[in-house]
Amino acid sequence: MANIHDVARVAGVSISTVSYALSGKRSIAASTKQRIDQAVLELDYRANAGARMLKGARTQILALSAPLHAGTHAPAHMAFVLSVVTAARAYDYDVLLLTQDEATSGLRRVARSSLVDGIVLLDVSTSDPRTELVRELGLPATVIGIPDDTAGLTCVDLDFEQAARLAVRRLVDLGHREIGLIGQAPLIYERGSNFPPRFRDAFLAEAALLGATVAFTPAPEESAGVRAAVDGLLAVLPGMTGLALHCNEPVQSMVLELLSQRGISVPDDLSVISACSSFSTDHLNPPLDVIPLPADQSCTRAIELTMAQFAGTAEPHVELIEPTYVQLGSTAARTSS
Amino acid sequence: MANIHDVARVAGVSISTVSYALSGKRSIAASTKQRIDQAVLELDYRANAGARMLKGARTQILALSAPLHAGTHAPAHMAFVLSVVTAARAYDYDVLLLTQDEATSGLRRVARSSLVDGIVLLDVSTSDPRTELVRELGLPATVIGIPDDTAGLTCVDLDFEQAARLAVRRLVDLGHREIGLIGQAPLIYERGSNFPPRFRDAFLAEAALLGATVAFTPAPEESAGVRAAVDGLLAVLPGMTGLALHCNEPVQSMVLELLSQRGISVPDDLSVISACSSFSTDHLNPPLDVIPLPADQSCTRAIELTMAQFAGTAEPHVELIEPTYVQLGSTAARTSS
DNA sequence: GCGCATTATCGAAACGTTTCGAATCCGACA
DNA sequence: TGTCGGATTCGAAACGTTTCGATAATGCGC
Known part of the structure; x- marks a missing residue:
């Protein structure tokens, strides 16, 4: 060579x-x-990368800690991983992928051996051991997601609370007063992933604030579970005319199928919103109004913030990305019936 | 430090x-x-990683080239990426992730700068520019998948041809003489991914050899496309009693749903096999007999072969993994009607 | 034509390891 | 008593780069 x-x-x-x-x-x-x-x-x-790393302090490598928890939706996860890699390359950084058990232990290993200049954390839970580790290591790091204790951390994520309020307001503005929310799989709430409760709680609070009646149900992955969730919601809230889906693609698809089977027409009988979805709702039937979960935007910003930490021009802080609402025709004003 | x-x-x-x-x-x-x-x-x-890389010839890092083509099923892709990372860690190797456009250009970059000791290629197409690049770079490398020209390459993959024969034989052994095959999305065949045609061609050939009537249709992702595929197959082969699915999870799920809607019972009216699926068919309704696509097995072997190349104890060759058949009750002997 | 600032280039140190060859120490054997 | 050999340990070179300080060459004003 x-x-x-x-x-x-x-x-x-x-x-x-x-x-x-x-x-x-x-x-x-x-x-x-x-x-x-x-x-x-x-x-x-x-x-030679080794020589450069040895002399200059920069290795031009970032560690991406991306554990794949049970229940994590692979396509969404993948979208974030790809976006991080792409964003990092724009700054001439390569990405070292740490997964599973290594997502935590590997972080210490690569940091202590000066293999990486910085760290990006994916899929943090409310109380994540990696946040403590990151504080200890003292390396520039950015968290995608908002853990409970953000002290000393740089975090970036979609403003899920705001997204929830956006969804509720849209439905209420259209005249809907009985609103349902179908959430993620139960185990996702149990294992402490950070955003599902953030969305759910803000959704319920906003509905209460605006005087709407609201019902929430999680939805497991399998079709039987989804059916139970939908039927349960319809039983609890027979007059439901508005529905938000905060769940993954196959589940949203199944929900629409079930609604159709039950003779419920979207948006005529029920206005449906897809909330914080990392996929395109174009090919759902019907396409759903969506508040997108912009993986590329979060990741691009996360990399920017990491680079800013290298430059010393960034203090630890939490940065929320403003949600947007995309109309695709799955919501309509309530028909007085 | x-x-x-x-x-x-x-x-x-x-x-x-x-x-x-x-x-x-x-x-x-x-x-x-x-x-x-x-x-x-x-x-x-x-x-210090840099110093070690500089002196010893080993960097303890592998490059994983994992482009995400349109139509690639994210969960399957993810399973392979995770398996590679996990397998590499068992040899104290870290993994540098190269995606998208960088999947090719980045390979040259990291190889020429001696950042990585070896390369693993994922999702190769029949004629993939990366294979030529790998030959040129002269670094230890392993390809997961079988491109057209394997000269000088170390390749490992499930034996898709054998898997296809296994599926056909199972159906024929059970007395089925009219057999359908639902494949991947059309664009997957068009863009030259290596395994879909391998499976399809072997399937058709084996059926012909055993004297069965066979019909093949690709299946797009969206529900309308799947419906068209299923109905098309039923029209072409009204007496079909055996069916193999070589497609991704949501499509398989949709197919089962459609069959159920059309009053076709599995396995009473139709024996169904899930072929080369990287996911568990347990929670399908009904659970399908499956010939698994063992991501962990392929990846573990790929890493082993890469390590063997480091040790100089391996010549370039193609290694096929023997498929297995898992019975879950979705196939039955043809009822004479 | 002189000194001075500016521009272009060079030599050498330093980064933290690995590894070769050599040195030291010790008891054992002749 | 002198030497040999094995077990330990040490010193120093080398890996390929970046970067500091110094040197040489050039153009400028006086």
């Missing part, structure tokens, strides 16, 4: 000149620069 | 002694070893 000495020899200059020419940290004569570029091209030279 | 000098000082020995004590490459007096271990613990010492 060609090294900087080879380049220097071919270009007929010293290695420091090569280094400066490539980094641009000192001015280099145009002709010299050209000869060096030529040599680099010719030898297909790339600075 | 504590370095090897600190450890040496605290333990009262030279740095080379520390190095040998930790690597175990030379014998060290028990008492000395103990003092060193104590110092390491005390200082929470970890060898």
Whole structure:
């Protein structure tokens, strides 16, 4: 593998000149620069990562801690992982993937060995051991999601509370007074994932505030469970004309199918909103109004914040992303019946 | 951050002694070893990754090239990524994730800068530019999947041809003579993913060989497309009593739903097999006989083969994993009607 | 034509490891 | 008593880069 000495020899200059020419940290004569570029091209030279890591303090690698909990929806998870990688590359950073048990222990390992410059945490629970670890390690880090204790942490996430209020208000504005919410699988609430209760609680609170009657039910993954959830909701709230779905794609799809089977038409009989969905609702039947969960936006911002920490221009803080509402025709004003 | 000098000082020995004590490459007096271990613990010492990479030829990092093509089923993809990471960790290797456009260009980048010791390729198409790149780079590499030209490559994958034959034989053995196959989304065949045609062609060939009548249809993701596929199949093959599904989870679920709606009972009227599925068919209704696509097995083997290449004990070759058949009660002997 | 600031380049140190060869110590054997 | 050998330990070189300080070359005003 060609090294900087080879380049220097071919270009007929010293290695420091090569280094400066490539980094641009000192001015280099145009002709010299050209000869060096030529040599680099010719030898297909790339600075040795190890040597660079050793000398400069930067490794140009981020650790992405992405445990896959039971119940985590794989496509959503994948969307976040991909977005983080893509966003990091825009700053010339590579991403080291830590999963499962290594999501925590591996963090200490790669940090202590100076393998990574910073850390991104995915899928944090309300009380996540990784947050404590991150504080201890003292490396620049950004959390995607909002744990209970955010002291000293940089966090970024969709404003789920605001999203919940947005959904409720939309339904109430259209005249709906009996509103249902179908949530995630029960075990997701149990294992302490941070956003499902944030959404649920804000939803219930806002409905109460606006004087609407509201009912909530979680929904397991399997079709029997979804059926039970839908039927349970219809039993509790027979006059329900508004419904929000805060669950994953197959479940939303099943809910729509069940509604159709029960002769409930969307939006004529029931206005339905897909809340905080990381997927496109275009191909649902019918396409649902949606408050998108913008993985790319969260991740891009998370990387920006991490880079800002490198530059020392960022204090720990929580940053919430404003939700938006996309109309696709699955909500309508309540018909007085 | 504590370095090897600190450890040496605290333990009262030279740095080379520390190095040998930790690597175990030379014998060290028990008492000395103990003092060193104590110092390491005390200082929470970890060898600097950059320095280690620079000196030893090993970086202890693998590149995982995992592009996410349109139509790729995210959960399956995720299962492979996780399995690779887990398998790599068993050899004390970390995984650098390269996705999207970087799946190809990033490979060259990380290889030329000696950031990684080896490469694992996921989701290769029949004619994949990455295979050529891997040959050029000359780094140990393992491909999960079988491209058209495997010369000089180490490849590992489920034996999809054998899996197809297994499915056909099972149905034919049970007396079924009119057999359907529902495949992946059309664009998956178009973009040249390697395994769907492998499965399809072997399936059709084996059916022909055994004298069964067979019909194939791809199935798009959306419910309308699945409905069309199912109805099309029933129209072409009205006497169909056996069916294999080589498609992703939501589609399989939809197919079962549609069959149920059309009054077709599984397995009484129709024997159904889920082929090469990376998910559990337990919670389908009914649970389907399945020929599993064992992500962990493929990935574990891929990592083993990569490690063998490091050790110089492996020649490039193609390794196929024997498929297995799991009975869950969705197939039955044809009732003479 | 002189000194001075500016520009372009170079030499060498430092980063933290691994590893080779050599040195030291000790008891054992002749 | 002298030497040999094994067990331990040490010193120093090398890996490839970045970067500091210094040097050489150039252009400028006086």
